[in-house]
Amino acid sequence: MCGIIGYCGPKPAGPILIQGLRRLEYRGYDSAGIGVLSDGDVAVFKKKGKINNLAEVVPEDLPGTCGIGHTRWATHGVVNDANAHPHADATGKIVIVHNGIIENYTALREKLEEDGCVFASDTDSEVIAHLLASLYEGNLEKTMAQALTLLQGTYGIVALHADEPDTIVGARNGSPLVLGIGDDEMFLASDVTAIVAHTKQVVYIEDGEIISITPSTYHLTDQRRNTVDKKIEFISWELEEIEKDGYAHFMEKEIFEQPDSILRAMQGRIDHEYATSHLGGLNMSRAELLNTERVKIIAAGTSFHAGLVAANLIESIARIPCTAELASELRYRNPIVERNTVYFAVSQSGETADTLYAMRELQRKGARVLGICNVVGATIPRESDGGVYIHSGPEIAVASTKAFTSQLTAFYLFALLIARMRDMSYEGGKEFVQALESIPEHIRSMLSRVDTIRSLAKKYAGVADFLFLGRGLNYPVALEGALKLKEISYIHAEGYSAAEIKHGPIALINEQTPSLFLVPDDALRDKVLSNMKEVKARRGPVIAVCVDGDRDVAEVADDVIEIPRASTVIYPFLMVVPLQLFSYYTALELGRNVDQPRNLAKSVTVE
């Protein structure tokens, strides 16, 4: 959500900022801008729309080697040039970019307006520029410290002052900020994808800290404004990982990467000798694991759907009560934290505000919260009490795909670990491991025959509404299929338990409303088959995802997508891939912007 970049070094800042913004565009893409310092002035360019619109108005020979940039996901104020960042004070000397929400901006704005400030935008962010100007006495770093005592809300702020050449000051509270250390050049960014082309040495900025950079130095202070010396960390991602690598879209690439990304999530974590798993990052002793009486999962969106599958699996194979809940709801309902309960905060980005704040609330009440995250060094894994990195590699498409299957993998390994400490026999463990290890190959075989899905996407792309129906472990997969379709194709889609349709949604069925049923050959197959017949009886078109050669299903359904016959426990992995492809091809058919769907952004760092 909103991308930020700052550069200070010997090279022209313009192209570096524009390139960084292109890499950050997935975080927000309704407008973008840069501000570059040169000869005691800050030249500001900003434009509604994609980075290309901005690039067209920035002169190629723009002078200046120190500057800041921003790609916006609007919170306050419509999408237009004026509301795009950077924002400046009245003199144009102080220029800022901001990610987050300033909650007391109305009061601050009123006060600043009383003092004569004229605002040029409708954003909350602009108050930061005027506030800094009203406090400025010759030192931007000190002024930032003063301003933070007056700002309420969340922020990643990066600012510069025309009178302080070669200096950028950043501050963070709740919105990510990272320092990149290069050779005689420094970077500030909202995430490492913006700077990985230039440096792999980073320092993660924490809430309350202020960072000031020049081309060759950086100075970091904590909340009490004491200087802090932090460990420099290394980014393990390669530049190629954040490029499309011959695929038309990041989403396509990420769907096709799944055999490898699932394998990476498993690697080194399976103990074949004892048919169990190793998850050292949990930071829990065997006794603590054995004493665990409950598991609770919090997350948002796709990560929540992974949590729902996990809750069903953990309870059924590890025999301990497990539930999944939306993090946004948990935070505000004063949850009861019980003893011997392990919480998981699941988040691809590790920065989702709803999940992060719920995690902090649980920790404040004394809970142990483990993270299941992808982005190494993000806030949730840093602040959690332990956890599992899923190692999917960067997920750039806004619609999450490979992170989902890797989150599932992490949970399956955790379920195995706990199950083997309880009821699951060695033989049972071996079967489970075998099933788990067969997933990448099954997915690989499915990805080599995508033509049916592509032609079904063509056939159904014109519909207005869609139902996704599944049961048991695959009920959350139906929710995920509906979410994928609506977010990138804009077709209205709902996911339900197939059993639930008779309690209301069946009223929607008519010849124009297709239902996609997930019908694996598990214990609930016959029941789902009956639900399919109920829909057919009402002339609803039916697509079924079923195992190869399931004739009963094929007889009832209008269209069939076949998946390999496998151990029932792994069907959520095999069911979700066709749904990801179906939404991808449907969105293509409708000419949608697949990687950057309207109104959305990757990494939702506001509540």
Ligand code: F6R
């Ligand atoms: C859907 C999607 C979102 C995210 C949600 C949580 O495709 O990407 O629903 O899953 O915003 O994000 P993370 O996992 O980063 O916490």
